Amino acid sequence: MTEIPEHLRKRAEAARQKAEDAKATDDPTKGGAAGGGDAPAASEADSKIPAHLLERSKAAKAAKAAGAPEAEVSGGAVVTAGAATALATAGAPPAATGPAGHTQRLLTVVKSGSIQDVKSTPVDKVHVWPHLLAVEFVAALAMTAFTLVFSIFVNAPLLELANVNETPNPSKAPWYFLGLQELLTMFHPMVAGVTIPGMGIFLLILAPYMDKNPSIKPEERKFAVSIFTVFLMFWAVLVIMGSFFRGPGFNFVAPWTGGLFFEL
């Protein structure tokens, strides 16, 4: 069904009202004399059903109301006027009509979206080739170039042969574990090495299940964003501290005075 714009519908209503008023004032005598026939006349004007068809249906209705003689003809049974309507249906071939005279039944209601994926708004899409593949290719190329050039100028460290009897001072874990090593200076090894990182991983896994806020707008998820930023900063600060500000004996040292004790 098409939606009729509000202003057009109002205009049509106003026009119809005006026409009716004009009719009423034009021939008041006819309006008064018609009496009961007024309503059908109005509906006649409204529904554009041809006059002769309406006449025919009116005649049929009248005949049905009179009932008996016609039923006698078709069904061939002798009935009283009281049972006229019952017989009319019995005599004719049985029509499948519902309680209110409907000829069809509602079997089920299928909501839109339950079977078909109805897209309420069209999605703006582009072809993966060339739009995405080109971007990926350039990114991969740039990354390769960066790694290659960096590797030409900076060598990976290879210190002297491993010796279990000679402990370097300081001994440091790989940089991504230096946060944990930093925690070792503050907590019991079990807390720093197992409990805290274990909790960190566990919380990360649980994050999508704890965050019930459906919004992805930053201004509507300030809490989640702040908590996560604190989480990131916590590790970043620890790693930077462990990497650059810890010297012999894992004591504090300023890199600009004490030198750098850091190997990648």
Added chain:
Amino acid sequence: MAKTMKPKGKSKISELNDSVQGSQAWNSIFRPGSVFRKGYSDSPRNRSYVIMNSVLYHLHPVKVKRHAVKVSYTLCLGGLSFFLFILLTITGIFLMFFYRPTAAQAWNDIYTLQTSVTFGLLVRNMHRWAAHLMVLTVFLHMARVFYHGAYKPPREFNWVIGVILLTLTLLLSFTGYLLPWDQLALWAVTVGTNMMGYTPVFGDQVRFVLLGGKEIGTDTLLRWYVLHVLFVPFVTVIFLAIHFWRVRKDGGISGPL
């Protein structure tokens, strides 16, 4: 004379081209509709065929939302992490040709690789720097996904897989750290495994399994080598496959704000 020769040569080339592209071998390699069968001219249909009739269809749909190709939204971090994984695999296989995981030979092999093997030093450098970069890009990828809220339903489980992949990345990097068998490797791993030895209840057992003995030695080296070149990459590839599959099944990358 030359004028008549030219079209003849050209037709010979196109004849050869036709016979190659019409051969059974060629047609068995490229699927019907592949641009390598029927040539490529730029049209929406052919743009779809490039993806649909190639192995790329396992990774990418034919079309993506327009914002998905906006570099400033994802910064390509996930894709770059995967690319670094591939780069590490390639350089790593190269290194495997020159390396024996025993305490007596490991350090010497690396040293010889650097001094006597063509491109040996360069490839080892690339492997090392790419490894550090990968830890960084995976970490940044996680941060990007969080700040965009891209872990929200229906993507919760893919985030979980992502966290597993982050741990696997750290494990890959850490197991590789020991392999040069120099002072840096030995003591970094000593510090790391000592921490894991404090696992409650079965800390000693954890440490024993990790080291393949009471102390770091040649058994540890073999153990970590197998973990580094076979076991952890194998597990990682499985999780990567699930990760990529879920990205597509959960509706592609999340939308802009």
